[in-house]
Amino acid sequence: PVVLSQSKFIHRDNLSYPFEERGLQFGDGVYEVIRVYRGTYHLLKEHVDRLFRSAEAIKLALPFTNEQLIASLLELLKRNDMKTDGKVYLQATRGSAPRDHVFPKGVVANVYAYVQNLDRNLVNLQQGVSVLTHEDIRWEYCFIKSLNLLPNVLAKQTAKEKNCYEAILHKDGKVTECSSSNVYLVKDGTIYTHPTTKQILHGCVRMAVERFAKDLDIPFVEEAFMLDDIQDADELFLTSTTSEVLPIITVDGETIRDGKPGSITRRLQKAYEMDANIS
Ligand code: PLP
Known part of the structure; x- marks a missing residue:
């Protein structure tokens, strides 16, 4: 190579x-x-x-x-x-x-x-993954994709040890993102995610998802959601370059709705595949 x-x-x-x-x-x-x-x-x-x-x-x-x-x-x-x-x-x-x-x-x-x-993880994409919640202990400049990943590594390892795929990070209950992905909540047909401030990495797949939502007429609201909102969510998903658009089906052991990936998540997955020319 x-x-x-x-x-x-x-x-x-x-x-x-x-x-x-x-x-x-x-x-x-x-x-x-x-x-x-x-x-x-x-x-x-x-x-x-x-x-x-x-x-x-x-x-x-x-x-x-x-x-x-x-x-x-x-x-x-x-x-x-x-x-x-x-x-x-x-x-x-x-x-x-x-x-x-x-x-x-x-x-x-x-x-x-x-x-x-790197093969696509079709099982995860189809079935969705489990995640846990974790305090966001990172610095104030998370918009920089810097090599300082120790807090991310520790959060991801905690997730791994609990058989979870990712850690949803929060600051005093306000959800920022995950250890190596962006995270979104769907409620009553609207997508909510943390605004692109200095507190999160502005994901390239997030930019694409915002574009897909616009094309599909799905409201995309840059407003952080709280940990407390998760139990009443209709859908939850995360995005990253390696994870694509990935449904989340349990958080801290609690199932989201019926435990199946939701319809808006599915539509965004389809849009992603069309965009990447892999459908
Ligand atoms: N947030 C963090 C902390 C990340 O490390 C990543 C990178 O994978 C993302 C979000 C998602 O960014 P992208 O969609 O550009 O992969």
Whole structure:
């Protein structure tokens, strides 16, 4: 397999980093995960635009333009002869330099990207998943897709240990998002989700879902819901690049309605498949 390293393509076995690397020592970097269906990117522009927004928010100069990065990412799939479903992980850090909190001078960002196969989880998409609720203990800048994922990792691990797929995060009872996905509640035909403030990551699939809702004439309201609203919800679902539009059927062991994915969730799943050309 070939990886993109800086602006070159090399065999993945030849990619290594010095131990004094700011991504490793400070989490000083940003990343993206981009979905590939049958060898073609989905929502590529959205992901690349968000990478530049994240980089700007941490004052990280990326050593390429938006257009150059898109060209490199397309080349990455070609060089790997990618024809299946998969995902590309890309990260950019403030580079390698002697450890010091202050930004190093004259050091270029370390950037790499690689592709992995990833099958769609059709069982989860069909049946839905169980989740638990968890306090949101993250920092105030969650709109940045930064490498500092420890609170997300801890929340996801707690979920895993309770046989749950995800953790719904809340601040004093107000639902923000999940540990690695956005979350939505449906009530009386309207979709509710946290507004795109600094408290959540502005998901690329969330942007697509907002577009689908508009096309389907389903009201999409950017208003946070409370933990207390969940028991009376008609439907609940989450979205992310790797999870797609995924029904949630139980929360903290309590079933949502009849425990079956709801009709609005189903319509959005269909719209997603049409959008990604996988229906
Ligand atoms: N929220 C968090 C915290 C995430 O890590 C992710 C990424 O997967 C998302 C939301 C969903 O974003 P996207 O739809 O761009 O994958």
